[in-house]
Amino acid sequence: MTSDHMKTRQTPAEPDRPHHAYREVTDARGRVYRVGETDRDILGHSRKLMVYLPWVSMMAISVSEYAYGSAEDTLSAAHGWTQSDTFWILSVWIFFQAGIAFPAGWLRERGLLTARRAMYIGAAMCLLGFLALSHLRDVLPAIVGFGVVGGVGSGLIYATCINMVGKWFPERRGAKTGFVNGGFAYGSLPFIFIFNYAFDTGDYHRVLDLIGCYVLIVVAVCAFFFQDPPKNWWPADVTPPTGPGSGTGSGRGAASLAKNPPAVRQFTPKEAVRTGMLPLMWVMVVMTAGVSIFGISFQVDFAKEVGFGPLVAASSMGVMAVINGIGRAVVGWLSDLWGRRTTLVFVIVVLGLAQFGVIWAGEAKNQWLFLFFAFLSGFGGGAFYPLFAALTPDYFGENYNATNYGLVYSGKLISGLFGGGLGSMVVGAWGYDGAYALAGGVSMVAAALALLLRQPGRGDTDRVPAPAPRPAT
Structure with missing residues (x-):
C-alpha cells in the first residue's frame, strides 16, 4: 500500500530551491519518493548536464x-629520488584521495559543504x-x-562527481555512473604519452x-553549474517502484529497476554498517x-624489465588507461x-586472470600478448x-x-599502501612474477x-536494522 502527501511549498531545509x-509517495516499507518535479524544474535544463560536467x-x-x-x-632524475620514493608519493596520494570521501560526504549531507564549494x-x-611535485626537491615536502x-583535492572532486550523477539518475545509475567514472582513467591518455616522450x-x-593550471580551470568551470537534487527526488517521468507494475515510464529505466531494485529505505551510515553488507x-x-x-604502478617498469621498448611500455599503459575507462x-x-x-563477479574474475596472463606474456617475450593482457587488466582494474x-x-x-x-571507497586507503608502496617491497622480494601471481590470487578471493x-x-x-524514527513535521 502506498500513501501520497501533496507538497506545494518549499521545505525549511531547502530555502534556496524554487517553488x-x-x-x-511512501511505499509499504516506508521509503519515500519525491515525485512531480522534473529536472528542468529544478536545474533549468536537462539533468544530462549533471553527467557531462562530472565526466569532464x-x-x-x-x-x-x-x-x-x-x-x-x-621525477627521480630531476629531484634525485629513488624508485621507492616515487612509489610512496603515489601511495600517499591514493591514501588521501580515498580518505577524504567520507568526511567530505559527512560535511555535504549536513549542509556544511556544497557540491560547488x-x-x-x-x-x-x-x-x-x-x-x-614540480618545485620541491626533498621527498618529504x-x-x-x-x-x-593534491590527494585531498582530487578526492573531493572524485567523490562529488560520483555522488552527483548517482543522485540525478536513481533509476539507471549503472550506465551513467560508469560513464562518468570512466573519465578518471582514459582522461590521462594524452599525459601518458607526454610523460613518455616530451617530459x-x-x-x-x-x-x-x-x-x-589546466586542472584548476577545467574543474572550476564545471563546478559553477553543480547542484544536488532535493532529498528523495525521483524522476517525474518514471513511476516509483512502490508496487506491482511500477518503475515504468522509461524502457531503459524499467529494465534496470527490474534487475537492480532500489534500496528498501534510506540507511544511515550506522544502519548500513549493521547490515554487514557495507563492511x-x-x-x-x-x-x-x-x-x-x-x-598501474608497475606495468611500465615490468614491460621495460622484460625487454620491451619504450613504445610498447607506454602503449601498454595507454591501453590500460583507455580500456580501464x-x-x-x-x-x-x-x-x-x-x-x-x-557483473561485479565477472569483472573481478577477469581482473584476476589478467594478472596471470601478464606473467605468461612476459615469460613468452610476446609483445602483442602483453598488450592483450594489459587490455584485460585495464578493463578489470577500473570496471x-x-x-x-x-x-x-x-x-x-x-x-x-x-x-x-x-x-x-575508503577501502582504497589500504589498497594504496599495499598496491603501491608495499607492492614495491613484494617485487623486491619475490620478483615481478611472484607479485603478479599474488595479485591474481587476491582477485579470485574477492570474486568469491x-x-x-x-x-x-x-x-x-533478511534482517534489517529498524529505521530511526522520523521527526514530526
Missing part, C-alpha cells in the same frame, strides 16, 4: 593517478599539488604537497605547472583496488541489464569502481550516499566474496 509542486572534471584529475607512473623516471576547493588543492594536498629534466617545471563491500574494495593500483562505462551499462552483483558506486545507493539509498559510499552480497531487506529472511 514547484511535488508529492511524496574526472578526466581533468585523472592525470594525477593514471599518468603518474609514466612520469616517475623523470567542494569542487572549487579541490581544484585549488590539485594546482598546489602539481606545483609541489613533495609527499605533503602532492600526496596529501624530461629540462622542461618538467613548465609541464607540471601547466598541468596544474563486506569495503573488504572487496581493499582487495580489488589494491590489485588495480599494483598494475571504457570498461567502466561498459560494465555500468551491463550492470543495468545483468544486475550489479553478477569495479562504478559497480561499487552504483551498488551503494542500490543497497542503502541516495539520501546518505555521500557518507555511505565514502565509507565503501562478491557472491555473498545481498540487498538488505529485499529477501524474506
Whole structure:
C-alpha cells in the first residue's frame, strides 16, 4: 500500500530551491519518493548536464593517478629520488584521495559543504599539488604537497562527481555512473604519452605547472553549474517502484529497476554498517583496488624489465588507461541489464586472470600478448569502481550516499599502501612474477566474496536494522 502527501511549498531545509509542486509517495516499507518535479524544474535544463560536467572534471584529475607512473623516471632524475620514493608519493596520494570521501560526504549531507564549494576547493588543492611535485626537491615536502594536498583535492572532486550523477539518475545509475567514472582513467591518455616522450629534466617545471593550471580551470568551470537534487527526488517521468507494475515510464529505466531494485529505505551510515553488507563491500574494495593500483604502478617498469621498448611500455599503459575507462562505462551499462552483483563477479574474475596472463606474456617475450593482457587488466582494474558506486545507493539509498559510499571507497586507503608502496617491497622480494601471481590470487578471493552480497531487506529472511524514527513535521 502506498500513501501520497501533496507538497506545494518549499521545505525549511531547502530555502534556496524554487517553488514547484511535488508529492511524496511512501511505499509499504516506508521509503519515500519525491515525485512531480522534473529536472528542468529544478536545474533549468536537462539533468544530462549533471553527467557531462562530472565526466569532464574526472578526466581533468585523472592525470594525477593514471599518468603518474609514466612520469616517475623523470621525477627521480630531476629531484634525485629513488624508485621507492616515487612509489610512496603515489601511495600517499591514493591514501588521501580515498580518505577524504567520507568526511567530505559527512560535511555535504549536513549542509556544511556544497557540491560547488567542494569542487572549487579541490581544484585549488590539485594546482598546489602539481606545483609541489614540480618545485620541491626533498621527498618529504613533495609527499605533503602532492600526496596529501593534491590527494585531498582530487578526492573531493572524485567523490562529488560520483555522488552527483548517482543522485540525478536513481533509476539507471549503472550506465551513467560508469560513464562518468570512466573519465578518471582514459582522461590521462594524452599525459601518458607526454610523460613518455616530451617530459624530461629540462622542461618538467613548465609541464607540471601547466598541468596544474589546466586542472584548476577545467574543474572550476564545471563546478559553477553543480547542484544536488532535493532529498528523495525521483524522476517525474518514471513511476516509483512502490508496487506491482511500477518503475515504468522509461524502457531503459524499467529494465534496470527490474534487475537492480532500489534500496528498501534510506540507511544511515550506522544502519548500513549493521547490515554487514557495507563492511563486506569495503573488504572487496581493499582487495580489488589494491590489485588495480599494483598494475598501474608497475606495468611500465615490468614491460621495460622484460625487454620491451619504450613504445610498447607506454602503449601498454595507454591501453590500460583507455580500456580501464571504457570498461567502466561498459560494465555500468551491463550492470543495468545483468544486475550489479553478477557483473561485479565477472569483472573481478577477469581482473584476476589478467594478472596471470601478464606473467605468461612476459615469460613468452610476446609483445602483442602483453598488450592483450594489459587490455584485460585495464578493463578489470577500473570496471569495479562504478559497480561499487552504483551498488551503494542500490543497497542503502541516495539520501546518505555521500557518507555511505565514502565509507565503501575508503577501502582504497589500504589498497594504496599495499598496491603501491608495499607492492614495491613484494617485487623486491619475490620478483615481478611472484607479485603478479599474488595479485591474481587476491582477485579470485574477492570474486568469491562478491557472491555473498545481498540487498538488505529485499529477501524474506533478511534482517534489517529498524529505521530511526522520523521527526514530526
